[in-house]
Amino acid sequence: MALTGCAGSTSSAAGENNPDGPLKVIVLGGIGAEGVLANNAATSVTAAQASVAAVNADGGILGKQIEIEVIDDRADPTVAVTKLREKLSAGNKPVAVMNSGPSTVAEAILPILTQNKILSFNIGPTATSADPGVSPYNFDLSPSVQDYIDGFVPQIKDQKHQNVAVLHGSSATGELFGKLTESTFAASGLTVSGNQGYDNASLDMTPQLERLKSGNPDVLVLDSYGAPLAYVLQGIEKLGWDIPVIGNNSVAATSLIATEPPTGVLGTSQVENLTMQVFQSTKYDPKNEKLNAAVKLMAETGTIGSSLILAYNYDSMWLLKAAAESANSLDAESLSAALVDNKVQEAANTQMIPKYSFAKDAHAPHMAPEHFVFISPSKLVNGQFQ
Numbered sequence: 001m002a003l004t005g006c007a008g009s010t011s012s013a014a015g016e017n018n019p020d021g022p023l024k025v026i027v028l029g030g031i032g033a034e035g036v037l038a039n040n041a042a043t044s045v046t047a048a049q050a051s052v053a054a055v056n057a058d059g060g061i062l063g064k065q066i067e068i069e070v071i072d073d074r075a076d077p078t079v080a081v082t083k084l085r086e087k088l089s090a091g092n093k094p095v096a097v098m099n100s101g102p103s104t105v106a107e108a109i110l111p112i113l114t115q116n117k118i119l120s121f122n123i124g125p126t127a128t129s130a131d132p133g134v135s136p137y138n139f140d141l142s143p144s145v146q147d148y149i150d151g152f153v154p155q156i157k158d159q160k161h162q163n164v165a166v167l168h169g170s171s172a173t174g175e176l177f178g179k180l181t182e183s184t185f186a187a188s189g190l191t192v193s194g195n196q197g198y199d200n201a202s203l204d205m206t207p208q209l210e211r212l213k214s215g216n217p218d219v220l221v222l223d224s225y226g227a228p229l230a231y232v233l234q235g236i237e238k239l240g241w242d243i244p245v246i247g248n249n250s251v252a253a254t255s256l257i258a259t260e261p262p263t264g265v266l267g268t269s270q271v272e273n274l275t276m277q278v279f280q281s282t283k284y285d286p287k288n289e290k291l292n293a294a295v296k297l298m299a300e301t302g303t304i305g306s307s308l309i310l311a312y313n314y315d316s317m318w319l320l321k322a323a324a325e326s327a328n329s330l331d332a333e334s335l336s337a338a339l340v341d342n343k344v345q346e347a348a349n350t351q352m353i354p355k356y357s358f359a360k361d362a363h364a365p366h367m368a369p370e371h372f373v374f375i376s377p378s379k380l381v382n383g384q385f386q
Contacts, residue, residue, distance in 0.1 A: 022067040023060070023330070024092065025052070025320075027313065028084070028109070029100035030075025036226040037075045037102070039255055039305030043383060044100035044123060045070055046302030047352075048313035054297060055317040058349075061324050066317060069094075075101075077108035084109055088116055095330050096320055098313045099124060103172045110135045117332045121316040126172050130364035137332045139319070139339055140364040141312035141356070145176045146184070147365075148248055151277060151372040152221060153188045155246065165217035166195040167208060167232065169224055169250075174200070177223040177248065193217040200228050206235040213241055225250035229257070233270040245274045246374065252276040253309050257377040258385070266377055275374045281352050282308045283373055284384040294351045299382045308352060308383035315350035322348035339363075 027048040029041035052068045060066060071087070073080035084097075097113055099106050101124030110129060113120045120138045128134040130144060156164060164185055168178035175197065182192050193215030196208035205228070212220065220243050224232050229251060236245070251257065257274070260266045281291055294314055298304055304311070323338035324330055326347070338344050340358045350356060357366040378385045 022065045024094045025066055025068050025096045025098065025317070026071055026084075026087070026094045027068060027098040027100065028071045028073045028080055028105065030102075030105075031070070031072040033075040036253075036255055036306070040253060040310045041075065041100050042303040042305040043308070043310040044098075044313050046298050046304055047311035048098050048100075048316060050294070050298040050301040051314045051317035053301060054294070054314075054349075055321050058321075061317075061321045062328070062330070073105060075105065077104050080105045081108050081112065084112055088112070094118065096120065096316070096335075098122075098316050100310075100313070103129075107172065110138055113137065119320070119332045119335050121313065121319070123310065123312045124173070125364065127176055130362050132336075132361065132363050135363070137336050138363060139336075139356075139358060141315060141353075142249075142364075143353075143367045144362075144364045145173060146180055147367045148277065148372075149177070149180050149184045151367070151369040152181070152246065152248075153184065153190070154369050155277075155374050156185075156190060156219060156221075157188075159219065159244065161190075161218040161244070163191045163193045163215070163217045163219075165193050165212040165215055165220045167205070167212060167220060167222050167224070168195075168197050169228055170197060170200045171225070173250070174223050174225075181221060198228070198232075200225075202228070203231055204235065205232050206238060209235045209239055209241065213239060213243075217243065219244045219246060221245075222247045223250055224254070226254055229254045230265070233265060233274075237270055243273060247274060247276040249277055249309050252278045252282065252385075253307055255306055255380075258307070258380045266379065271377045275376055277372050277374055278307070278309060278385065279353065279367075280371060280373055282384060283375055284381065284386055290349075291351045295382050295384065304383040306383065307380055307385065311383060312352050315348070315352050315356070318348045318350050319345075319356065336363075 029045040030037045052066045096119040099122045103124035103126045106124040125140045130140045166181045168174040194212040198205045256264045322344045323335045326344045327334040327338040
């Protein structure tokens, strides 16, 4: 599971510890997890590997090739911490670490990366992961939860909905989604008729759905990821609730909705009323030649097991390259300072998100509502909805 642009190198030292060797980077991912978590990790890891291959083909970084190591954390925070500490205690300090999520893994490893002054790219945002006061060397590749929610407002209003019900999971991201939707929707003139959370370990969300239904909403805004989504959709069907459902990126990242029966629900009544929020890059566009070339490279590199909304890591090495060449340094503090430079962000050859608008006070990309599209479930081909 290693992709190297420096064939024959046997050095185990990281980039800064071995100036004559390749630059070492690490990507953590739950390859050994089960179900959707494994599929999503495969996509994230493949994107990271393709990013390394693309940057190496473009001359590497500061004249050096990049060597990537994959750590299978099984999507378990304890495993991630243990394996990362083992790597660092052996003196193998990488130039950068890419995290494939979920947010619970990010919460566990970011303090370690901060302590060791290691630049990191994270696709599983937490409440503080983009706060440079807490994690000064971390940069979230996924937009903030607030950006996603802001994108819902014009869509809901365009559909002439007024009363909105919200259902969310118990993950760190899900809880934040539930909190921010209520305040954002209310500030936008929408009425939140109900806001319910559910335990991600639950097998029945019918009680929460019944309470939301009693509020007589016009639309249901849904945060749900992985197996819980199946129970939510079953609960809506069980209640005979005919309501438009708008899912967030967690819904779009769950392969269930892009897979036909018996393993999925694509084409069934359970998704007739469902639309999902995705990036423009997650919807296939034959005219986007640069993006299509990136997708082709990913498909040739490894497995794309889920939608490209999990492929942020393709952009990570391009961001690292632009920052390093601007700062002429691989020091974490210098790289972090460069990444908040508007010119550096524009110079990076990123494709999943056209530009990462990192700022000194917020290490997260900023995406305006027009950068999102809302689509119905469809088949995925190389991570893109058709």
